[in-house]
Amino acid sequence: MSEAVWFPSEESSKKTRMYRFMQKLGFSDYDDFYKRSIEDVEWFWEEVVRDLDLQWIRPYDRVMDGSKGxxxxxxxxxGKFNVAQNALDRFVDDPQARHRLALIWEGDDGAVQKYTYRDLWAAVNRFAHGLKRLGVEPGDRVAIYLPMIAENVIAMLAAARIGAIFTPCFSGYGAEAVATRVRDCEAKVLITADGFLRRGKVVPMKEEADRAADLSPSVEKVVVVRRLGRDIPWNQERDVDWGDLTSEWKTVAPRETDASDPMMIIYTSGTTGRPKGTVHVHAGFPVKAVFDAAYGMDVGPGDILFWVTDMGxxxxxWMVFGALLSGSTMLVFEGTPDHPGPDRLWKIVExxxxxxxxxxPTVVRALMRHGEEPxxxxxxxxxxxxxxxxEPWNPDPWHWLFEKVGGKKVPIYNYSGGTEISGGILGGNLLQPIAPCSFSGPLPGMDVxxxxxxxxxVRGEVGELVIRQPWVGMTQGFWKDxxxxxxxxxxxxxDTWVHGDWVRVDEDGFWYITGRSDDTLKIAGKRLGPAEMESILVDHPAVLESAVVGVPDETKGEVAVCFVxxxxxxxxxxxxxDELIDMVGRHMGKALRPKQIHxxxxxxxxxxxxxxxxxxKAAYLGQEAGDLSSLENPKAVDTIRSRQFS
Incomplete structure (x- = not known):
C-alpha cells in the first residue's frame, strides 16, 4: 500500500480544463463524473468533441455505430472531418491564435527552428501540394522514415490533409524493418532524409531508405530531406528533393474525409510473426490523444509539450495531435537527453x-547516475x-524525479495504454492525490x-486489464488482417478488450501495472508481476536496473531468473x-526466491x-525472439544468449 505524496490545491484544481469541463456538465465530484462517462459513452464523447470546438466539414449523424459488432x-x-484542418486551419483562421507557436525543433547540435501555427500551415500546404504533384491520391499510403525533425510533422499533416494515409517508421530502423512495414501497407511514396545527428555523430538514412525501397515494389518515389547536406546516392528516376517539391506555393483545401477514413497505419512489434499495422482514423486517434493531453494532463494554449520519443x-x-488540437506548442528533439552533457534535458526545459x-523511468534511471548537480x-x-x-516505475527513480527534479511540487502523471488505444487506459488525475508509482485509475470514457x-x-490481487465498452480512438483493426x-x-x-497488462488495485484505490500478462510469472501457484521483484532488486544500492523473467522448473512449475x-x-x-537472492526472499518469501541472478x-x-x-526470456531459453527491429541495443541479446538456461 502506498500513501499519496502529491496533493492538488483547490486553486490549482479549479484552473484545470478537466475541472471546468466537469463544472460545465454539472459535476462537482470527479468520481460521479467518471461513473457517468462510462454509463453513457455516447453522451460523454459527444460532449468532449463539443467542448474541444472541433470543426466538422459535415456534421455527424450519430456518435457511434456498433452494428458490425x-x-x-x-x-x-x-461526419466529414479532416484532422489537418482541426490541427491548423481553425487556429490560422483566428487572428488571436495564428501567430502562436505550434512547433519548436531542437537538433542534436543545438540548432533551433520555430514555427507558428501559420508557418506550419504554410509548410504543410506546400508539401501537400508537392505530394499531389507526385500523384498521391486519397487512400494512398505514404511511409515516413525521418528523424525527429520538423519535416516529420509536416509530412504527417500534409498526407492527412489530402486524404492519404501515413505510416511513421522509427528513425533507428534498418532497411529490412522499414521494408517490412512499407511492403505491408504498400506505400507509394517513402519520405526520408540524408541522415541525422545522434550524440554528435552522423547517422546515414538515405542508404537504408534506398535498400528499403529496393525491397518494396510499391514504392514509386523517395522524397529526401537534406538535413545534413551530405553526399548521398541519387536515383534520378525515383528520388525527389524535398526542397524542389515544396518550392511551389499553393493552398490545398483539406480533403473532405469521412470521420472514419484511415489517417495513419502505425505498426507495433509482435511477440511472434510480422508487426501489426494498427489502423487509425481522422476522428479517432487525434480526438483521444487531445482529450488525454488537454483534460488529463491539462495541456493548453501557452503550454509547451515535450515528450522524449520518436515519431515511429x-x-x-500522440504529441503532435495532443499539442496541436489543444492549441499548444510541441517540442521535437533530435538528440539524446544526456548529450553533450548530463544536463541536456534540463537545459532544454529551461x-x-x-x-x-x-x-x-529508464531515462530517469540513466540521468540519476549523474546526480543532482546537472x-x-x-x-x-x-x-x-x-x-x-x-513501463512500470520503481520507487527510487520515481522519488528522484518527484523530489530532486520537481521539488515535490510537480505531479508525475503516470499514463498507460497503447498504440491500439490511441492514448491512455489508465492515467493520473490532477484533481486527486497521487501515490508513488501509481495510476489514479481509468481515464474518463474508458470502462475498465x-x-x-x-x-x-477482483480487487487487491493481480488480474487482467480489460475494457468493457468501445471508446473513441480504438484501432479500426489491423491493416488487411x-x-x-x-x-x-x-x-x-x-465483447471485452483484453489488453495484455497485469494490474492490481490496492485498498486505497490506486492502480498499479505489474507487467505484461505474457511476462507474468507463476511460481508455486502464485502469480507475480515482474515489476514487483524488480523494484526490490533496484532498492539495493548496487543495482541500477533489473529485469525478471520466468523459466520452467520441475518442482514449482516456474521460477524467477533475474538480469541485473x-x-x-x-x-x-x-x-x-547471494545477497540479492536473499534480499528478494526476505521481502517476498522463500518460495519466491530467484533461481539465478545474472x-x-x-x-x-x-x-x-x-x-x-x-x-x-526467449534469448535465455534459446527460443525465437520475434521482431527485434525496435531494439536500440541488439548486442545485449547476444550477452543474454551466452548465459543460456539449461
Whole structure:
C-alpha cells in the first residue's frame, strides 16, 4: 500500500480544463463524473468533441455505430472531418491564435527552428501540394522514415490533409524493418532524409531508405530531406528533393474525409510473426490523444509539450495531435537527453520553458547516475506536469524525479495504454492525490476493470486489464488482417478488450501495472508481476536496473531468473549474487526466491526506453525472439544468449 505524496490545491484544481469541463456538465465530484462517462459513452464523447470546438466539414449523424459488432464500432458516422484542418486551419483562421507557436525543433547540435501555427500551415500546404504533384491520391499510403525533425510533422499533416494515409517508421530502423512495414501497407511514396545527428555523430538514412525501397515494389518515389547536406546516392528516376517539391506555393483545401477514413497505419512489434499495422482514423486517434493531453494532463494554449520519443512510436503522433488540437506548442528533439552533457534535458526545459515533460523511468534511471548537480544548474520553474509511459516505475527513480527534479511540487502523471488505444487506459488525475508509482485509475470514457482468470472483477490481487465498452480512438483493426485483430484482443471474453497488462488495485484505490500478462510469472501457484521483484532488486544500492523473467522448473512449475545492471563502482561478485537472492526472499518469501541472478552490462531496450522482457526470456531459453527491429541495443541479446538456461 502506498500513501499519496502529491496533493492538488483547490486553486490549482479549479484552473484545470478537466475541472471546468466537469463544472460545465454539472459535476462537482470527479468520481460521479467518471461513473457517468462510462454509463453513457455516447453522451460523454459527444460532449468532449463539443467542448474541444472541433470543426466538422459535415456534421455527424450519430456518435457511434456498433452494428458490425463491438470490435468494429464506428465513430461519428456520416461526419466529414479532416484532422489537418482541426490541427491548423481553425487556429490560422483566428487572428488571436495564428501567430502562436505550434512547433519548436531542437537538433542534436543545438540548432533551433520555430514555427507558428501559420508557418506550419504554410509548410504543410506546400508539401501537400508537392505530394499531389507526385500523384498521391486519397487512400494512398505514404511511409515516413525521418528523424525527429520538423519535416516529420509536416509530412504527417500534409498526407492527412489530402486524404492519404501515413505510416511513421522509427528513425533507428534498418532497411529490412522499414521494408517490412512499407511492403505491408504498400506505400507509394517513402519520405526520408540524408541522415541525422545522434550524440554528435552522423547517422546515414538515405542508404537504408534506398535498400528499403529496393525491397518494396510499391514504392514509386523517395522524397529526401537534406538535413545534413551530405553526399548521398541519387536515383534520378525515383528520388525527389524535398526542397524542389515544396518550392511551389499553393493552398490545398483539406480533403473532405469521412470521420472514419484511415489517417495513419502505425505498426507495433509482435511477440511472434510480422508487426501489426494498427489502423487509425481522422476522428479517432487525434480526438483521444487531445482529450488525454488537454483534460488529463491539462495541456493548453501557452503550454509547451515535450515528450522524449520518436515519431515511429505511438507517443510521437500522440504529441503532435495532443499539442496541436489543444492549441499548444510541441517540442521535437533530435538528440539524446544526456548529450553533450548530463544536463541536456534540463537545459532544454529551461531554454524553451517546457511545461509538460514526458519521460520514461529508464531515462530517469540513466540521468540519476549523474546526480543532482546537472539538475540544479537550470531553472525548471516552468514545469507543471511530468508525464510517464511505456513501463512500470520503481520507487527510487520515481522519488528522484518527484523530489530532486520537481521539488515535490510537480505531479508525475503516470499514463498507460497503447498504440491500439490511441492514448491512455489508465492515467493520473490532477484533481486527486497521487501515490508513488501509481495510476489514479481509468481515464474518463474508458470502462475498465480487472478480471481474474474466470472473468470476474477482483480487487487487491493481480488480474487482467480489460475494457468493457468501445471508446473513441480504438484501432479500426489491423491493416488487411481483421482476423488477427479479433484474435489478439477480443477472443477471451465476449465483447471485452483484453489488453495484455497485469494490474492490481490496492485498498486505497490506486492502480498499479505489474507487467505484461505474457511476462507474468507463476511460481508455486502464485502469480507475480515482474515489476514487483524488480523494484526490490533496484532498492539495493548496487543495482541500477533489473529485469525478471520466468523459466520452467520441475518442482514449482516456474521460477524467477533475474538480469541485473550494476551501478558504476560496483562489481559482480558471488557474495552480491547471494545477497540479492536473499534480499528478494526476505521481502517476498522463500518460495519466491530467484533461481539465478545474472549480471549484465545492459538490458535489451527500445529507443524510447522500454525493456523487452519477452526478448530476454526467449534469448535465455534459446527460443525465437520475434521482431527485434525496435531494439536500440541488439548486442545485449547476444550477452543474454551466452548465459543460456539449461
Amino acid at each position: 463491438v470490435p468494429w464500432t464506428r465513430w461519428f458516422p456520416g 512510436w505511438m507517443m510521437g503522433p 531554454n524553451h520553458g517546457v511545461t509538460h515533460l514526458g519521460i520514461s 539538475v540544479r544548474r537550470h531553472d525548471l520553474s516552468s514545469l507543471r506536469v511530468f508525464g510517464s509511459t511505456g 476493470e480487472v478480471y481474474d482468470e474466470n472473468g470476474k472483477p 481483421p482476423e488477427r485483430y479479433e484474435r489478439t484482443y477480443w477472443n477471451r471474453w465476449p 545492471v550494476l551501478r558504476p563502482g560496483h562489481e559482480p561478485t558471488e557474495a552480491l549474487h 549480471f549484465v552490462a545492459e538490458l535489451p531496450k527500445t529507443r524510447n526506453g522500454k525493456i523487452l522482457r519477452r526478448v530476454i
